Amino acid sequence: MKAKALYDEKELLIKLGEGKETAFNTLYDLYSNRIYNRLLKLTQSEQLADELLQDTFVILWNKRDTINPDLSIKSWLYKVAENEVYQLYRKIARDKKLQEHIVSTFLESYSHTEEGIYLKESQELLDKAMDQLSPQRKQAFKLCRLEGMSYQQAAEIMGVSSSTVSNHLVQATSMVRDYIFKSKERIALIVVALLWNP
Numbered sequence: 648m649k650a651k652a653l654y655d656e657k658e659l660l661i662k663l664g665e666g667k668e669t670a671f672n673t674l675y676d677l678y679s680n681r682i683y684n685r686l687l688k689l690t691q692s693e694q695l696a697d698e699l700l701q702d703t704f705v706i707l708w709n710k711r712d713t714i715n716p717d718l719s720i721k722s723w724l725y726k727v728a729e730n731e732v733y734q735l736y737r738k739i740a741r742d743k744k745l746q747e748h749i750v751s752t753f754l755e756s757y758s759h760t761e762e763g764i765y766l767k768e769s770q771e772l773l774d775k776a777m778d779q780l781s782p783q784r785k786q787a788f789k790l791c792r793l794e795g796m797s798y799q800q801a802a803e804i805m806g807v808s809s810s811t812v813s814n815h816l817v818q819a820t821s822m823v824r825d826y827i828f829k830s831k832e833r834i835a836l837i838v839v840a841l842l843w844n845p
Contacts, residue, residue, distance in 0.1 A: 660716035663707075671711070675704055678721060682728050689732045699735070703728045776826035780819050783807075787815035788823065 662670035682703055686696035706727050707714075714723065777785050783805065790801040791812065798809040798816075805812060 656720060657716045660714055660720060663711045664714065664716065666711065671704075671708055674707070674720060678724055679704070681721075682724050685725060686728055686732065689729065695735075699728060699731045702731050706731075772827060773823070776823040777819075779822055779826055784815045784819040784822070787812050788819035791816050792820070 659670045659673055663674065679700060683696055683700045686699045686703075687693065690696055690699070703724060707724065714720070777788060780788060786805055787801055790796045790804060791798065796804075798812045801812045802809040
């Protein structure tokens with residue numbers, strides 16, 4: 648499209664600051680695809696990228712009268728979009744219930760996901776998390792969470808009571824969750840993005 652050549656960005660930002668919706672719509676048309684592609688790269692989730700794109704442009708509209716028209720709006724939009732991704736990640740890192748839901752969803756779909764790079768990386772992350780567990784907790788986690796056995800079935804294999812299996816599983820799940828959400832690896836964000844279900 649030739650839209651970019653037809654508009655002066657500074658003029659658009661001045662009009663945006665005055666509350667002109669046409670200026671906002673033009674900026675959206677000019678930059679939304681690029682911002683979306685950046686968000687998709689960061690999150691690996693079309694749903695998340697869509698939601699965060701909308702959030703980014705809502706922020707643009709809400710802050711329209713504070714934006715300096717002499718500065719690049721493209722850089723400003725990229726920074727806002729990236730901040731939205733990191734705020735989402737921080738929110739998830741603080742929300743234990745949401746983490747439990749994500750880990751649970753991850754484990755349920757773990758063996759049903761198509762082969763690919765994200766499965767491989769997610770599997771590596773889970774393996775690293777499980778390596779932090781004691782042998783019994785690791786076995787309980789593997790039997791109950793990954794193989795879908797009941798506490799009683801796992802107890803028989805492990806030679807312990809079902810309440811002991813339950814205790815191991817509670818501790819193991821907590822440790823795995825904490826490892827995944829405290830991980831500095833980029834894949835932690837990908838796992839979150841792939842499994843996000845608002």
